[in-house]
Amino acid sequence: MRFAQRVFLAAGLYGLLLMPLMYFQERQFGRDYPPAITHPEFYYGFVGVVLAWQIAFLVIAYDPRRFRPLMIPAMLEKFLFVLAIGALLLAGRGEELARFIPFAALLDLFLGVLFVIAWGKTREEW
Secondary structure, three states: OHHHHHHHHHHHHHHHHHHHHHHHOHHHHHHHOOOOOOOHHHHHHHHHHHHHHHHHHHHHHHOOOOOHHHHHHHHHHHHHHHHHHHHHHHOOOHHHOOOOHHHHHHHHHHHHHHHHHHHHHHHOOO
């Protein structure tokens, strides 16, 4: 259970440190990776959903045994992003992605694998 606690705590804290910065970077993001964002509701909606998941990771870390079922959508949250970025790259649309996005997808893949391991390790305790 300690492994699951540490993994979800680290994932939640990491996300809570980075994601709020995106609330202040919409215009800069549009300048660095043109064209400018034309639908800010998607941008801010994405940031808000990601922040909500960081809180969910902290909830799971608080009591992994109790919140073990929530680990399944947490894994999906990570792997669906990886699949989306992989599909864009395979479709030849990599040049449309911000330079850091493939690295973010690799980080999510790593965290997703850790989530799967945490889920497996909590099985015998559930």
